[in-house]
Amino acid sequence: MNESESPENTHIPAEDPALEQQESERDCIESQEKTLKQSPEEQEHAAHLSKDRFSLPAKIPGYVMMRSLGEGSYGSVWLAQEENTGKYVAIKFYTYRRGLDWSLLNREVEKLAELYTSRHIISLQGVGWNSDPPYYMMEYLENGSLSSFLDAGPLPVSEAVRIAKTVLLALVHAHGRGILHCDLKPANILLDANFEPRLCDFGQSRLSDEQSPSLGTLYYMAPEQADLQAVPDSRWDVYALGALLYHMLCGKAPYRTSENEQAIRNLNSLEEKLTAYRDLIRTSPRPAEHRKVSGVDRRLIEIVDRCLETDPKKRFPNAQAVLSSLLQRERHRARRPLIALGIIAPLLLVLGLIPVAGAAVNQMVHKFRENLTARALSSDFISANLLSQYMERDLQDRKEQLVDLSTRTLLRQNLQKFQDKDLPEESRLQELSDYLNQEKEIVDKKRAELKREQDTSWFLTDANGTQIWRDPVRPTIGQDFSHRDYFHGHGLEYPKGKAPKGIKPITEPYICQVFKSDATNQWMVAIAVPVWDLKEEKVLGVLARTTHLDQLLTGFDESIRGNSERIGDRKIALIDNRDGKVLAHPEMTADTLRKMSREEVDRLVLKKKHINQLQLSRLAQQKNQFGALPTVVDDFHDPVEAVLSEDDQDNVWLAAFSPIGTTGWTAVVQERRSMALRPVAEMRSWLIEYGLIVLVTSCLLIFTVWYFVMRVLTERRGWDWSRHQSEKRSEQGSTSASWPNHSNGI
Structure with a gap:
């Protein structure tokens, strides 16, 4: 067929x-x-x-x-x-x-x-x-x-x-x-x-x-x-x-x-x-x-x-x-086992002691590594949980400050006045801006007293998504931002200028999906709240504040990162647990990311197996009534270290992951495995050193025994050969003497 x-x-x-x-x-x-x-x-x-x-x-x-x-x-x-x-x-x-x-x-x-x-x-x-x-x-x-x-x-x-x-x-x-x-x-x-x-x-x-x-x-x-x-x-x-x-x-x-x-x-x-x-x-x-x-x-x-x-x-x-x-x-492949056996068989005798000694060493090293890894991961576990709670609390504080401000009667009145076309535009805008600048200054002062990082920006859009106020002031005032997730809360960003017709502003406080800064390629997040009219009938606008995600990490206790002079043997980072993208990392500075394209930044993602672990951790958190459940791994490969570091040969880490509330992010605390397990390497080196001494001594003893055994066998073979030759000559002599009799007999 x-x-x-x-x-x-x-x-x-x-x-x-x-x-x-x-x-x-x-x-x-x-x-x-x-x-x-x-x-x-x-x-x-x-x-x-x-x-x-x-x-x-x-x-x-x-x-x-x-x-x-x-x-x-x-x-x-x-x-x-x-x-x-x-x-x-x-x-x-x-x-x-x-x-x-x-x-x-x-x-x-x-x-x-x-x-x-x-x-x-x-x-x-x-x-x-x-x-x-x-x-x-x-x-x-x-x-x-x-x-x-x-x-x-x-x-x-x-x-x-x-x-x-x-x-x-x-x-x-x-x-x-x-x-x-x-x-x-x-x-x-x-x-x-x-x-x-x-x-x-x-x-x-x-x-x-x-x-x-x-x-x-x-x-x-x-x-x-x-x-x-x-x-x-x-x-x-x-x-x-x-x-x-x-x-x-x-x-x-x-x-x-x-x-x-x-x-x-x-x-x-x-x-x-x-x-x-x-x-x-x-x-x-x-x-x-x-x-x-x-x-x-x-x-x-x-x-x-x-x-x-x-x-x-x-x-x-x-x-x-x-x-x-x-x-x-095929004939060549069929001969390979015989050749290999001829080479390996003599080595097996010499190396016969290695498995016994190696098993003992490996068992000791393995047990020591397990204990040391468990202690290190336990520390990272606690740190990741603290980092997650800290960031969740910080985001909640920022959101509550905006909610408090958005419900104030004076802000709502000023926003309603701004939308009153009968009043001069400059007067309407100035009164609203002065009020918001004053309130933002109060919030900034409180955060400074608590030694917390300041926001990147505050801004206000009307119900159509047009920005009417921003601090610090930028040329973006008057532009349409209805495509942004913080405005509509759809969980995604539409192409600029292509938001669906009739799109509505958010009606509840909202932490938007992360987005990249147009200036530095750094990941940012916006916390937004709706501003209702005095009758609570319609949304007049959206008040929001933005911050770079690496600023959220900066506010955490510096002791988490360890000694920064040791080229970052201990680091904290922020991951999007939906697709594994790295959102914040000590190596992802503004100067570094500014030199990269947006596509290159998007390729800084975790390995597939770690993404799956994050998603499983997320599911476990949803079922757990006591908060986040950190996940720990002992073979984490830092994608940022692999791309941005000049020396990424030692890019294996102990890491703990902890989901951050309902944000869809995961806090990561990681420390270089080689540094954390250095005592294991030192102990293994010591055991191997003494094991080699024992092995060499044993080999010398074996070879010495072999030497004397071979000499004895050689001498024995020589003596036996001489005696055999002597007996053979004697037999030949007797045979020669009796040969004539046989001749005559014949």
């Missing part, structure tokens, strides 16, 4: 079937381009494909048609059962009556008939030349094509090599009969019940002495094959075998990317497509993903690379040469 006739394979991008004549090739390839005008024949082809795929093309005496297996470019493939024996076969009907199809049918049947003796090539069961439509039967392989298995990803290395060897056996058999396949690809390799591969679809094959070109399938076709004047060569199949093996190892064909496919698809003529394909292979870097696959050894890499050589002279000359190289690789 030819799985390349299935609908899945006909839709694979850039897989253009090879045709015998240049005009037919151009028609077939252009018919795959949806943007080109279809010819009458192609319209007929498309109309046929749109019919019911379960419509039986013809009945064959002696066979019961079971079901359709697929629809392709030249017809359909059906599963049938022989009535007498119950044997299943696949019948390929050539539904479309064009001269080209008859040529392909004739060629494929001839080649299959010639190669019937190979058990690695699908066998021909019968041909219906006079049927309407014509057909041929082949054995049915229920596991389908290799292409369907590769859709799920690459194969194990051993399985890929096994399939490649079997395909090579089929190619060697075909080449020995003077037949070149010319279209080797996963869709043309079928798998039987035991998952043994069979080579099929010889519709594009050529005899070795033919001069007519044969186009294969893009990304499996050798570059020199992509030429309408090319002469068939056995090295075409060698290249395709290399592409097939590469696909099985890496999960995709070499050079095959969406960009390359689109670039070739956009071309109009066949010549342009073929030229572009040749240029792509010859100018692109050599495929190298197979070098990164686990289990691929140097010899297998060399085989794949040599098969994929763009210069056919550097390629394997034929399939037999590739098969010989694979077999030689």
Whole structure:
């Protein structure tokens, strides 16, 4: 059964079937381009494909048609059962009556008939030349094509090599009969019940002495094959075998990317497509993903690379040469255990004491490390919880101050006056600004007395989102900020100037989603409250205050960070526990972030496993009635340290995470693991030092014993040999003396 006739394979991008004549090739390839005008024949082809795929093309005496297996470019493939024996076969009907199809049918049947003796090539069961439509039967392989298995990803290395060897056996058999396949690809390799591969679809094959070109399938076709004047060569199949093996190892064909496919698809003529394909292979870097696959050894890499050589002279000359190289690789791999055993066995005797001593040392070190890590994480646990509570309380204090101010009658009256168009605008604005400046000054003074960080800004917008007051004063007054989350409270920010029509201001106090400062790229947060009219009927405006998130950390007790002169062995940070973005960090200063793009700042995120831990911690907090539940890890990798630090080699930390109320943030307290566990390293070094002394002493004793044992054995062998020689000479002497008697006796 030819799985390349299935609908899945006909839709694979850039897989253009090879045709015998240049005009037919151009028609077939252009018919795959949806943007080109279809010819009458192609319209007929498309109309046929749109019919019911379960419509039986013809009945064959002696066979019961079971079901359709697929629809392709030249017809359909059906599963049938022989009535007498119950044997299943696949019948390929050539539904479309064009001269080209008859040529392909004739060629494929001839080649299959010639190669019937190979058990690695699908066998021909019968041909219906006079049927309407014509057909041929082949054995049915229920596991389908290799292409369907590769859709799920690459194969194990051993399985890929096994399939490649079997395909090579089929190619060697075909080449020995003077037949070149010319279209080797996963869709043309079928798998039987035991998952043994069979080579099929010889519709594009050529005899070795033919001069007519044969186009294969893009990304499996050798570059020199992509030429309408090319002469068939056995090295075409060698290249395709290399592409097939590469696909099985890496999960995709070499050079095959969406960009390359689109670039070739956009071309109009066949010549342009073929030229572009040749240029792509010859100018692109050599495929190298197979070098990164686990289990691929140097010899297998060399085989794949040599098969994929763009210069056919550097390629394997034929399939037999590739098969010989694979077999030689297997023999080499089979000898490796014996060589390794010959090297390792003597070392095992010398190193036999190491596991015993090592187990004792490791047990002691492990226990000590566990205790020390637990103590360090316990300290970080407490610090993270304190930091979380401190930040939550600080945010709550800021919000309560705004709520208190927003409910004051004087502010509400001034805001209502400001919206009274009958009064002069300058008078309305001045009175409102003076009042807000005075209140902000009082708040700033209180925070200064408590040694807390000041806000970055305060501002007031009207009910439409237009900013009417700001301190410090900036040119933003009069601009529309209705797209900001602190105004509408939707949990996201709309593009500037594109807020939904009729958007309403918040009606409850709100801590908005974090956003980046336009000036410094630092993360900021705004705390906003609505200002109602005196009758509590409508919102007159939104009063908000903003602060940089790193300022929230600065206000916490500096002892949390430890000695800053030790290059930050202990740090605190702030994380968005929804996506793992780092919001505040000692390394994320304004000067540093100002030099980075917004996209680079967005890439400062935690590893996936730590993000999952944060989310689990968040869920635990929601179920816990006693507040935040800090999470601790002993292998935390600081993403900011990895990107911004000049020396990120020691970037493993002990860290404690604690969610901050309902903000969606997480406070982090971290300390460098190498510094926290330095006593462990010192103890381990001491144990290893004394262990080496014991080991060397033991080895010296063993070698000394061996030396004397070997001397004794050598002397014993020498003494035994001398005595043996003496006895032998005595025997020879006695034999010589008695020899004449034997002579006489004879």
